[in-house]
Amino acid sequence: MSTHSFTYAGGTVEPGTVQHTTLAVSETFVGGDVEIPITVVNGEELGPVLFCSAAVHGDELNGVKVVHDLVDRYGPADLAGTLVCLHVVNVPAYLAQQRYLPLYDQDLNRSFPGKERSTPAHRIANAVYSGVLTHCDYGIDLHTSTRGRTTTFHVRGQVAQHDEVARLADAFGANLVLAGVGEEENSLRTASTARGTPVITVEMGEAHRFQERYIERALAGIESVMTDLGMYDGERVEREWGVVADASQKTWVRSDEGGLVELHVGVGDVVDGGDSICTVHDHFATEEHEVTAPFRGVVAGLLQNPIAQPGHPVCHLVSVDEETAETIRRTDESS
CATH class of the missing domain: 2.40.50.100 (RNA polymerase II/Efflux pump adaptor protein, barrel-sandwich hybrid domain)
Structure with missing residues (x-):
């Protein structure tokens, strides 16, 4: 559970307040900061800390719109706990509108928890992981399919190995859950879950676009999770069918x-x-x-x-x- 004030690498956010900020995670070729935009909504009441992250792959845009709408939809008076929104995690790739980090073609989502002295991808991953993710109790990481493919709306997570991951997946309410351990090694999800912060990955649709039907379903799923965690008095998603596949x-x-x-x-x-x-x-x-x-x-x-x-x-x-x-x-x- 969170303390009343929420402290992370971006500073301290007092109860009942919202902080829109940027967090420096690297430097450009000319020495300027590479900064990721973050919003922290700290509720008026005590509760868990939930992060929602988008654009770990820079061309996966549905999640960016989901996070944008989250910070517009929920305020401190609505929440018991803290909602941490990472609008764009992979800023260099986002600016280039490509999946991987430019120039070196490194996959940020295979670089967690990262290292202080290593490749650009590992350094960014380390800054995000140690500076933000380790301060949270739960997480939802938003993705789409890669370029040239599309994916149905589904959740991925280590549901068989971790009861709290299974709880998140069930509360999110996607019909399809792809279960697994060892897949996507060094992803944001697997690294955070291994440390003790249960995380699910949400996959939805195509790269390079906003798809409203998926965005609305993801927002409903996040509200359902917050309701299950006692963070928000909202609606639970009820599934008409469900499959958990290994x-x-x-x-x-x-x-x-x-x-x-x-x-x-x-x-x-x-x-x-x-x-x-x-x-x-x-x-x-x-x-x-x-x-x-x-x-x-x-x-x-x-x-x-x-x-x-x-x-x-x-x-x-x-x-x-x-x-x-x-x-x-x-x-x-x-x-």
Whole structure:
């Protein structure tokens, strides 16, 4: 639980106040500070400290809008506890509008908890981790799919290993939860969870855009988490169906041929084993090859760039049982 005042590397925020600030995490080539924008909303009542972070990958923008709306939606009078909002974690990549740190192509989300004396990515990760994340009790890290792909709305976390991670995932209310430990080594989520700050990752949609349906669902999920934690008197998200899948229940379905891709499914769709996911056409329109589902599942991710070469992933498929498949189909028909 938080103390009444919230103290971190950016200073001290008194109860019942809001602080909009920037935190220096690195330097530019000309010696100026690289600063990440942070908002701290410290409630009038005692409660947990929850962080929400966005743009650890610089081109993943849905989360940026979610955090923007959070600081506009909740004030100190609304909260028991502290809401820490990291608007843009990877500022250099965000400015370049690319996934990784410019020049060295380093993945910030494989660099946590970071090191004081190492690569640029590790130094930024260390400044964020030690300066902000270690001062929080829980976390929600917001992401999208990488460029050229899209992903359905889902949560990732070490739900089988950590009861409080499972609590966050359940409270957030996404239908699909991808469980795992050891995946995404040195990510913000795994490093923070290992230290004792339970974190879930929210994946939603595409890079380089705001997608309102996902943004609103994420805001509802965060309110649901704050309600569960006793931070806010709000609404809990009620799921119509739910799947928690481990590594054995999911796969990337890949094309064995190169060519032009004609998709036959969308994210969130259910397919049966043997159903066509896409057709790959050659450029002369003389050959075509079907890519089929290896098992019954829900489409969690999908290629958006409509060209492929052998081995190219075209569909992220998560196994579901027949009863869940029928529930998803009924839900889709009624929506």
